[in-house]
Amino acid sequence: MGEFRAGLGWDLHRLVEGRRLVLGGVQIPYEKGLAGHSDADIVAHAATDALLGAAGLGDIGEHFPPSDPQWKDTPSLVFLRRARELVEQHGFSVVHLDVVVILERPQILPYRERIRESLAVALGVDPASVSVKAKTAEGLGPVGEGLAAEAHAVATLRHR
Ligand code: MG
Numbered sequence: 704m705g706e707f708r709a710g711l712g713w714d715l716h717r718l719v720e721g722r723r724l725v726l727g728g729v730q731i732p733y734e735k736g737l738a739g740h741s742d743a744d745i746v747a748h749a750a751t752d753a754l755l756g757a758a759g760l761g762d763i764g765e766h767f768p769p770s771d772p773q774w775k776d777t778p779s780l781v782f783l784r785r786a787r788e789l790v791e792q793h794g795f796s797v798v799h800l801d802v803v804v805i806l807e808r809p810q811i812l813p814y815r816e817r818i819r820e821s822l823a824v825a826l827g828v829d830p831a832s833v834s835v836k837a838k839t840a841e842g843l844g845p846v847g848e849g850l851a852a853e854a855h856a857v858a859t860l861r862h863r
Contacts, residue, residue, distance in 0.1 A: 705861045705862045705863050706861070706862045707798070707859060707860070707861050707862075708757040708758065708759075708795070708859070708860045708861075708862065709757055709857055709858070709859055709860075710752070710753040710754060710755065710756030710757025710758070710857070710858045710860065711752075711753055711756055711855070711856070711857055712748070712749035712750060712751065712752030712753035712754075712755075712756060712854075712855070712856040712857075712858070713749055713752070713853065713854070713855050713856075714745040714748040714749045714752070714853065714854050715745065715846075715851050715852070715853040715854075716737040716738055716739050716743040716745050716851065716852065717737070717738045717850060717851050718735045718736070718737060718738070718806070718849060718850060718851055718852055719735055719736065719737075719738045720734065720735055721736070722735065722736030722737060722738055722743070723736040723742065724736040724737060724809075725737070725742045725743070725744045725778075725779070726744060726745065726746045726804060726811065726814070726818055726854075727744065727746040727747060727750075727780075727802070727818035727819075727821050727822045727835065728744065728747060728778065728779070728780040728818070728821040728822070728825065729814055729817045729818045729821050731809060731811070731814050732809075733808070733809045735849075737852060739769075740769040740774060740775055740776075741767075741769075741774055741775070741776060741777045741778075741779050741782070742776060742777065742778055742779050743779075744778070744779035744780070745804070745852055745853060745854040746802055746804060746818065746822070746835075746854045746856070747779035747780050747782060747783045747822075747825075748763055748779055748782070748854070749802065749854040749855055749856035750783050750786075750800055750802060750822060750826075750856045750858065751763045751779070751782045751783045751786045752856070753800065753856040753857055753858035754783070754786040754787060754789075754790050754797065754858045754860070755786050755789070755790070756858070757790070757795070757858045757859070757860040758789070758790040758793050758795050758860060760786075760789055760790065760793065763782060763786075766782070766785070766786070766789070767782050767785075780821065780825045783822070783825045783826070784825050787825065787826055787827060790860060794862050794863050795860040795861065795862050795863070796860065796861050796863060797826045797827065797828055797832075797858065797859075797860055798828075798832065798859040798860060798861050799828075799832045799833070799834075799858070799859040800822060800826060800828075800832070800833045800834070800856060800857070800858050800859075801833075801834040801836075801856065801857045802822070802833075802834065802835045802836065802854060802855070802856045803836050803837070803838060803854065803855045803856075804835065804836070804837045804838070804852065804853075804854045805837075805838050805839070805840055805846050805852065805853045805854070805855075806837070806839070806840075806846060806849075806852035806853070807839050807840060807842070807846065807847055807848070807849045808849060810837075811835075811837035812837065815835050815837065816830075818835045819833045819834070819835050822835070
């Protein structure tokens, strides 16, 4: 049986007016969105870093530098799909992804299954192998004040 590896990813972007809110590739109706060079999808970014971390392949900033104009306004699921291809090229397969999103508003629960499915498609796994949980920051800190949102992800990979 192959070796199992866990990888951790984290991301945070500011919540601002005039931007779309995209989480895990799913657009969520809200008065604010995440600021960034790409679509600033914190879930996809944290998941991408989790995959790269598990395979020991660096981080999202190395592979998709914000200074590179080709990534401007890129749907971040592209990064996640590329990270999956990269880890697969190195003999890994994705077993599971667990995500925690932390933001004060809006409620994520109504979109949770769509986010799971979207991530599962990008990763080539069953939606049952993707977990998405959302929490608030209890009004504390910049996330609690609605100025930012963050995501944590743990990816489990198996080496063939
Ligand atoms: Mg990011």
